[in-house]
Amino acid sequence: MKIDQPAATDARVDERPAVDATTFAAEIAPRDTPVVLRGQVAHWASVRAGKTGHQATARYLASLGDGGRPMEVLIGGPEFGGRFFYRGDNLEGFNFHREKASLGILLSELLRLAELPERERHVLYANAATASEHMPGWAAANPLDLPLGGAAPRLWIGNGSQTATHYDGSTNLACVVAGQRRFTLFPPDQVGNLYIGPLDRTLAGPPASMVDPLAPDLDRYPRYAEALGHAMVADLGPGDALFIPAIWWHHVQAFGTLNVLCNYWWAFDPSVSAFHAFVHAMMAVRDRPAAEKEGWRAWFEHYVFGDDAHAAGDHLPEAARGILGLASPDRTERIRGYLLKSLQRR
Numbered sequence: 001m002k003i004d005q006p007a008a009t010d011a012r013v014d015e016r017p018a019v020d021a022t023t024f025a026a027e028i029a030p031r032d033t034p035v036v037l038r039g040q041v042a043h044w045a046s047v048r049a050g051k052t053g054h055q056a057t058a059r060y061l062a063s064l065g066d067g068g069r070p071m072e073v074l075i076g077g078p079e080f081g082g083r084f085f086y087r088g089d090n091l092e093g094f095n096f097h098r099e100k101a102s103l104g105i106l107l108s109e110l111l112r113l114a115e116l117p118e119r120e121r122h123v124l125y126a127n128a129a130t131a132s133e134h135m136p137g138w139a140a141a142n143p144l145d146l147p148l149g150g151a152a153p154r155l156w157i158g159n160g161s162q163t164a165t166h167y168d169g170s171t172n173l174a175c176v177v178a179g180q181r182r183f184t185l186f187p188p189d190q191v192g193n194l195y196i197g198p199l200d201r202t203l204a205g206p207p208a209s210m211v212d213p214l215a216p217d218l219d220r221y222p223r224y225a226e227a228l229g230h231a232m233v234a235d236l237g238p239g240d241a242l243f244i245p246a247i248w249w250h251h252v253q254a255f256g257t258l259n260v261l262c263n264y265w266w267a268f269d270p271s272v273s274a275f276h277a278f279v280h281a282m283m284a285v286r287d288r289p290a291a292e293k294e295g296w297r298a299w300f301e302h303y304v305f306g307d308d309a310h311a312a313g314d315h316l317p318e319a320a321r322g323i324l325g326l327a328s329p330d331r332t333e334r335i336r337g338y339l340l341k342s343l344q345r346r
Helices: 021-028 045-050 054-063 103-114 188-193 224-228 274-286 290-305 329-343
Strands: 015-017 035-038 071-076 097-101 123-130 154-158 161-167 171-186 232-236 241-244 249-266
Touching (some): 045 054, 045 171, 045 249, 054 171, 103 154, 103 249, 123 161, 188 249, 274 290
Parallel strands (some): 015 035
Antiparallel strands (some): 035 241, 071 097, 071 123, 123 154, 154 249, 171 241
16 A cells, blocks of 8 residues: 555565454454554445545445435535644634535535645545444445444545544454555653643644654654654555544545545443543643642552552442442442532532
């Protein structure tokens, strides 16, 4: 798989051929590093249609039906180079706007834009559209026989674009249907070298890096050079899939006049967020005196990060362990109730 554009690094993500469900469960799902699965979804009808051109891709997608719910579409002008990002030195807004559009209108507009010179094209991107809501025939026509914990297929449809370096809180399997995609990935421990933007005012969900991997300003962001030393690149074409463990940072480039990706997110428990716990810790722990912070570090090590953290309540009778019990829906509700009650106090 070759994309005619220089990559940020020569280091490449590991690759292997398509796997079956048993191999995926035993060798892929437990990985803590990304891996490309070449041809994993080459059998999909959507992929076969996509290989014959963007007109055929659009006809195929339209044939799967419109769920009746408009998609949220990100729209940027020709001048912004396809990079969805903040606007202005003070990050006072975004360089794109959002509109609602049906699948049919989105596809028609993408085909219209494909006839224009690249310098005149707006960039459109419908992201994370749940297939069951927006394209109800998708799942039956494009089955994925892998153990993904019931994860729903989500569709990403647009033309040439860049998604800023961000992380997903859930494990991700990203499958290219039409066009080409380049992922530039960084391990979770590079967070301090990626110069993360605002945590509470984000582009589209999770926080994102302020650095443009295609033109990094190392004078302004010098530690990014260290991050590049740990980066890896994966170039994907139609039928290829990329397994991305949770919390791995990734920058995504989409190429072509009609680019389609289908992804699946699945998590330990989608009803809880480690990021929200982190934000609360910033309020409750970060600004305390150094000696207190060291004390709380011991608590976190003992109850959260330590090798024996799951056994921290074993000295108590099982009925008395409360929120120290093993993970379960009942424990989640107990913790949620405890936190809500605590946060409501004045």
